[in-house]
Amino acid sequence: MIKGKVIKNYNGYYYIDLDLPESLVECRRRGKLKQKILVGDEVEITVLDNHTGVIEQLLPRRNEIRRPGLANIDQMVVIMAAQSPAPNRFLVDKMLMTCEYAGIHPHLCLNKCDLDRTIAVAYRDFYESCGYKTLIVSAQTGEGMDELLSLLPHKMTAFAGPSGVGKSSLLSRILGRNDLTIGCVSSKIQRGRHTTRHSEIMKLDYKTYVVDTPGFSSLEFEHLDPKELFCLFPDMIPYFGNCRFSSCLHRTEPDCSVTRAVAEGKIKKERYETYCKVLTTILERKR
Structure with a gap:
């Protein structure tokens, strides 16, 4: 048997990269193999x-994301646009939380900086202060592309973001291709039209892959234990464990080290608000 990586899954056919010249093999799965196979x-x-070929065995995963189904990702580039559509901080936080939950290293990328540099810089400064590497780029002008490209060698990098933020345009520049579908933003609702329908891995060179994803269809955390939620905010973790009560959920409890850090400006108020908003949905679901 030969080891390979699932590059694409389409209509029950799996396309396997053996990391050799002309090595893409179209496979079906062996009937006795019951596990779900992810890109x-x-x-x-x-x-x-x-x-x-025939897939005989699924090897252990390092990580996975359920929707879209992806496995063994080294890092994720979360893409937002500076404008058209305007960035959504709550959505950014939830996408970063998804990466943290899956154990995938995230970066934030502000595309379309040529449309509104002020917003791009403000988001970069905010999230870098929270510990996330944040790039300012423009798929239109090429600004920041060298820095983005420097993150990719010898890794599998997933690109994710809401429709309309320019994900396909960025990937077209990275891959040197013009056959990726590029959508536009509705002037009425200021949201993009989905142009990627299936997750697909594209190979840049030896051991370097990029993944075009159709976007996250589920960014919910109601299944978590409330105490697990805090671990998805690495910028808040240093203030955990010094509260008066071990059961503290860091909302209205007295002598809470987290709410004290928020009041002192050590934790960003907006990040704390995201934590509280998601915590409320978890607690409501568990009633």
Whole structure:
């Protein structure tokens, strides 16, 4: 059997990269293999005639995201636009939380900086103060692309963001391709039209992959234990554990080290508000 990586899953066919020249093999899964296979999974296959094959075994995953189904991601670039559509801080926070929950290293990328540099700089300064590397780029002018490209070698990097933020335009520049579908933003609702329908891994060179995702269809955390939520905010973790009560949820409890840090400006108020908003949904769901 030969080890490979699932590059694409389409209509029950899995396209496997063996990391060799002309090595993409179209496979079906062995009938006895019951586990769900995700894009990014490492598998063992038997190669048949006509460069087809059968997936025999699914190898252990380092991490996974359920929607969209992705596995073994080294890092994720969360893309927002400086304008058209305007960035949404709550959505940014939830996407970063999704990365933290899955154990995937996130970066934030503000595209379309040519449309509103002031907003792009404000978001960069905010999230870098929270510990996240934040890039200011423009797929239109090429600004910041060298810095973005420097993050990619020898990693599998997923690009994710809401529709209309220029994800496909950025990937077109990175890949040197013009066949990726690029959508536009509705002037009426200021949201983009979805142009990516399936997660697909594209290979840049040896051990370097980028993943075009159709966007997160689920960014909910109601299944978490309330105490697990705090771990998804790395900028808040240093203030955890010094509260009067071990059961403190860091809302209205007295002598809370977290609310004290917020009042002192050590924790960003907006990040704390995201924490409280998500915590409320978790507590309401568990009633």
